[in-house]
Amino acid sequence: MTDAHRTEVQQMADFVAAADLSQMSEEAVEQLKIRVLDTIGVGIGALDSDVLQAIRSLIEDLGGNGAATLIGGGKTAANLAAFHNSAASRYLDFMDAYLAKGETNHPTDNMGAVLAAAEVADASGRDFLTAFAVAYQVHTRLSDVAPVRARGFDHTTQGAFAAGASAAKALGLDADQIANAAAMTGTANVALRVTRTGNLSHWKGLAYPHVAKEGMFYALFAAKGMTGPEEVFEGNKGFKALxxxxxLDWSAEDLESVTRSIIKKYNAEIHSQSALDAAAKIRAEEGFDASRIAEVRLTTFDVAYSIIGGGEEGDKRNIRTKEEADHSLPWMLAAMLLDGELTPRQYAPERIVAEDVQTLMGKVTITPDDGFSDRFPDEMPADLTVVLDDGTEFHAVESAYDGFHSQPLDWAGARAKFDSLAAPFADQALRDEIADTVHRLDEVARITELTELLAQVSVTRS
Structure with missing residues (x-):
């Protein structure tokens, strides 16, 4: 039962303050560790990108108190470290996701804030994991019951409450301080969905790093005694007005939401994964010749069509940059059919604008299907037909993939993805140390055991 004398954000904070790793199932703890490793690997893989180099340059200009570690070495203020590390894990768009009927988000985006806060607090690995689990629960459950995409706002809006609450949890703050951190972060970070519509900018990958930075900042501010709107959810012109x-009864919540999140198999927007799996299977069929494709027809669910297929969030055929390419289902299908893979290599500037992929993209037709839409988010149905110039047809149907919640990624799969992304920046010995430390985080006395390893990663490819 909820406490009628506590506001909704205070009830959420009571849940967060009481959260403990012992409440989680063994499966959930294992899946949480898998996501930590996956997030670190994706972050390492982005370190030499122009965007991360620009962020590192800005951080050097701004300075900082050296309280928290950057992946790739160096220290800065905790909020700037949260921004950098979240940007690293977000830039490739290769991280996890959570699918709610009216909202999709990426709970692992919160790890930058949680890691920085845990380091500032000299917390244990167990404390870090607990706070990270809290981020998953708050972020996903608000997205379940209070989607805002259809109203023109971005999924980072709910995430702001998760970032503030989980950073405050990692700092070891009490329930009232956690409530204030979440209220300040949530109130100040109501974000526009234009972030992900039309021609996409760098902000697509930086919107959540901004929220992670803000969550870290307001958690520190709450620790100084600063307060936020105590009726941020239910109050006059509060979140529920939006x-x-x-x-949402926070007293009935558990810490299992991580098991309902999914991990990307391909370096592509999450709703494309099953369609790309279908394309990969077609490409492997005998007689297939990508140079002879005359037509590509995809039937899929409404959310995929709306966000990345040319529906309500804009045409997806004017593709010039990575940000646009990894949110264009026509471009991604063309790249997969041509190259047989979709990894960071496909997002090289010259590959994005190459004539073959640009031409094939124009042959792709995408249609939403009401029956498929009804099956989402429990499934991600995709029915793909590729027709060659002589009329030969290839057909594949997929509704899930390795990494979907019905086919969860195991530790070996997570380690393989981690190695593929981190190998150019960290040798085998360092990768082994990082992976081992992550897998035993619940036994690690100080989170600095992990951050000190992350500082040894190179920011340039060997």
Whole structure:
């Protein structure tokens, strides 16, 4: 039962303050560790990108108190470290996701804030994991009951509450301080969905790093005694005025949401994964010749069509940059059919604008199907037909993939993905140390055991 004398953000904070890793199933703890390793690997793989180099340059200009570690070495203020590390894990768009009927988000985006806060607090690995699990629960459950995408706002809006609450948890703050951190972060970070519509900018990958930075900052501010709106959810012109009325009993929540999140198999927007799996299977069929493709027809669910297929969030055929390419289902299908893979290599500037992929992209037709839409988010149905110039047809149907919640990634799969992304920046011995430390985080006395390893990663490819 909820406490009628506590506001909704205070009830959420009571849940966060009481959260402990012992409440999680063994499966959930293992999947949480898998996501930590996956997030670190994706972050390492982005370190030499122009965007991360620009962020590192800015951080050097701004300075900082050296409280928290950057992946790739160096220290800075905790909020700037949260921004850098979240940007690293977000830039490739290769991280995890959570699918709610009216909202999709990426809970692992919160790890930059949680890691920085845990380091500032000299917390244990167990404390870090607990705070990270909290981020998953708050972020996903708000997205379940209070989606805002259809109202023109971005999924980082709910994430702001998760970032503030989880950073405050990692700092070891009490329930009232956690409530204030979440309220300040949530109130100040109501974000526009234009972030992900039309021609996409760098902000697509930086919107959540900004939220991670803010969550870290307001958690520190709450620790100084600063307060936020205590009726941020239910109050006059509060969050419910934006999201609509809903009920969420935080006293009934657990820490299992991580098991309902999914991990990307391909370096592509999350709703494309099953369609890309279908394309990979077609490409492997005998007689297939990508140079002779005359037509590509995809039937899929409405959310995929709306966000990346040319639906309500804009045409997806004017592709010039990585940010646009990894959110264009026509471009991604063309790249997969031509190259047989979709990894960071496909997002090299010259590959994005190459004549073959640009031409094939124009042959792709995408249609939403109501029956497929009804099966989402439990499934991600995709029905793909590729027709060659002589009329030969290839056909594949997929509704899940390795990494989907019905086919969860195991530790060996996570380690393989981690190695593929981190190998150019960290030798085998360092990768082994990082992976081993992550897998035993619940036994690690100080999170600095992990951050000190992350500081040894190179920011340039060997």
């Amino acid at each position: 999201a609509g009325d809903y009920e």
